[in-house]
Amino acid sequence: MIKKSLLIIILLISPPFNSFCQGKIIITLDDAIKMTLSSSEDLQMVSNGKKLSLSNLSKAKQEKKPSLSTSFSWAKNLQYSNGIGMNDYSMDFGLSLSQKIFTFGRMKKNIDMASKQTDMSALDENALKREMIYLTKFAYYNIYLAKMVHKIHYESLERARQNKTILKERSSSGRASKYDNIKAESDIAGRMPSVNDAKANLNTIIHTFIILLGFDDFDLASKVDISNDIFKDEYEPMDHRKLIEKLLLHHPALKKLKLAVAASKDRIDMLGKLYYPEISAFSSYNKSGYGASFIPGPSALNDYAMLGIRFNLALFDAGRRKENISQAEILKNNAGLALEKKRKELILNLENAISKYNELIKTLKANEKAISLAETSFNMSQDRFRSGYLSVTNLNDAELYLTRQKIKKEITLVNLEINLAEIEKLAGVTNE
Secondary structure, X not given: OHHHHHHHHHHHOOOOOEXXXXXXXXXXXXXXXXXXXXXXXXXXXXXXXXXXXXXXXXXXXXXXXXXXXXEEEEEEOOOOOOOOOOOOEEEEEEXXXXXXXXXXXXXXXXXXXXXXXXXXXXXXXXXXXXXXXHHHHHHHHHHHHHHHHHHHHHHHHHHHHHHHHHHHHHHHOOOOOHHHHHHHHHHHHHHHHHHHHHHHHHHHHHHHHHHXXXXXXXXXXXXXXXOOOOOOOOOOOOOHHHHHHHHHHHOHHHXXXXXXXXXXXXXXXXXXXXXXXXXXXXXXXXXXXXXXXXXXXXXXXXXXXXXXXXXXXXXXXXXXXXXXXXXXXXXXXXXHHHHHHHHHHHHHHHHHHHHHHHHHHHHHHHHHHHHXXXXXXXXXXXXXXXXXXXXXXXXXXXXXXXXXXXXXXXXXXXXXXXXXXXXXXXXXXXXX
16 A cells, blocks of 8 residues: 555656546656666666675775774683792783785785776676566557557457448348348347456556556556557667677677676686785784782783784695685686676677567568558448448458458557567667
């Protein structure tokens, strides 16, 4: 109920994006995309992943800064030898400071890898946004298609009823047989399942659309509608060369895999530097001593301070560093292979989408011509039927042919937009 109320409020205060039409709330395609992106749990999880990567980058940078720690200890000495200067209680507390001075580039490589991981997380978000926009457009255009298919089937039913009316007029003058009347009734009855199936399909698609927008109140199905002004006046063929160039430069999956290859190289370099020492500076200041009281007093505590350089070098690890480098090289090679495989896959998908898009433009023109001829043919058949020169069967065939051509045209129109959405998902906005 809260989400439903929120939807109504959003639509009411956003007049550029929507309007009311015959008691329905009209959601534009831009509205739908914004709602889908804002309500997507997957997108929120990817966004959280990006925040986590930023946190890891911050942690890697903190390694360059000094580390300050404090310690405190208290002990009751239960047994000790006489003459060694100890008392029943001892206490020690102080501060320690350490700073890495030189790691032969290990810290820098860790920062570089964390930075690349952050960039990859941002690319994951970009890729998912492209996919969510495509899915929203796919659902939006399929609602339009389902609406039109239902409308066309209903119009077909009405034309069958008109044919029955014409037959009644002929029957009044004694020119219609019993067979013709039964056939006309059969034609009407045969169209009812198509109308009902189309309505059920429309309801299913709208329910899916509502879930995609982030709502789970299916009462909205009767209130929400889409804009009909969603198609271009004219579709122009596309040149695949420029779009492939854009894909290779900007597609997030390719950019991420390129970063993965670079990060793999950084990891190999970082592992190789484990053969070199790590040099750090350290200092500490402590107060320590013994006393006969439960808490030794200031006079019992002595100052201790030190300053120095620490040199760490792993001399022998039974070949673990070597194996780690070998594994990292295998992962780098796999990242390169994944990049090449993805490049070929995306180019193929884009080529196919562009080719289909360009052919659908031709198909749409053919569909429009076929509808024009089918309408002329049906009108002529209806006139001949009215005059008694054509059978009910022939008139029904003409009407069904007109219905099929209208549905084919709407399918072509929607497929054009879906292919265009696919192209935009792969290559980015086509009018950039």
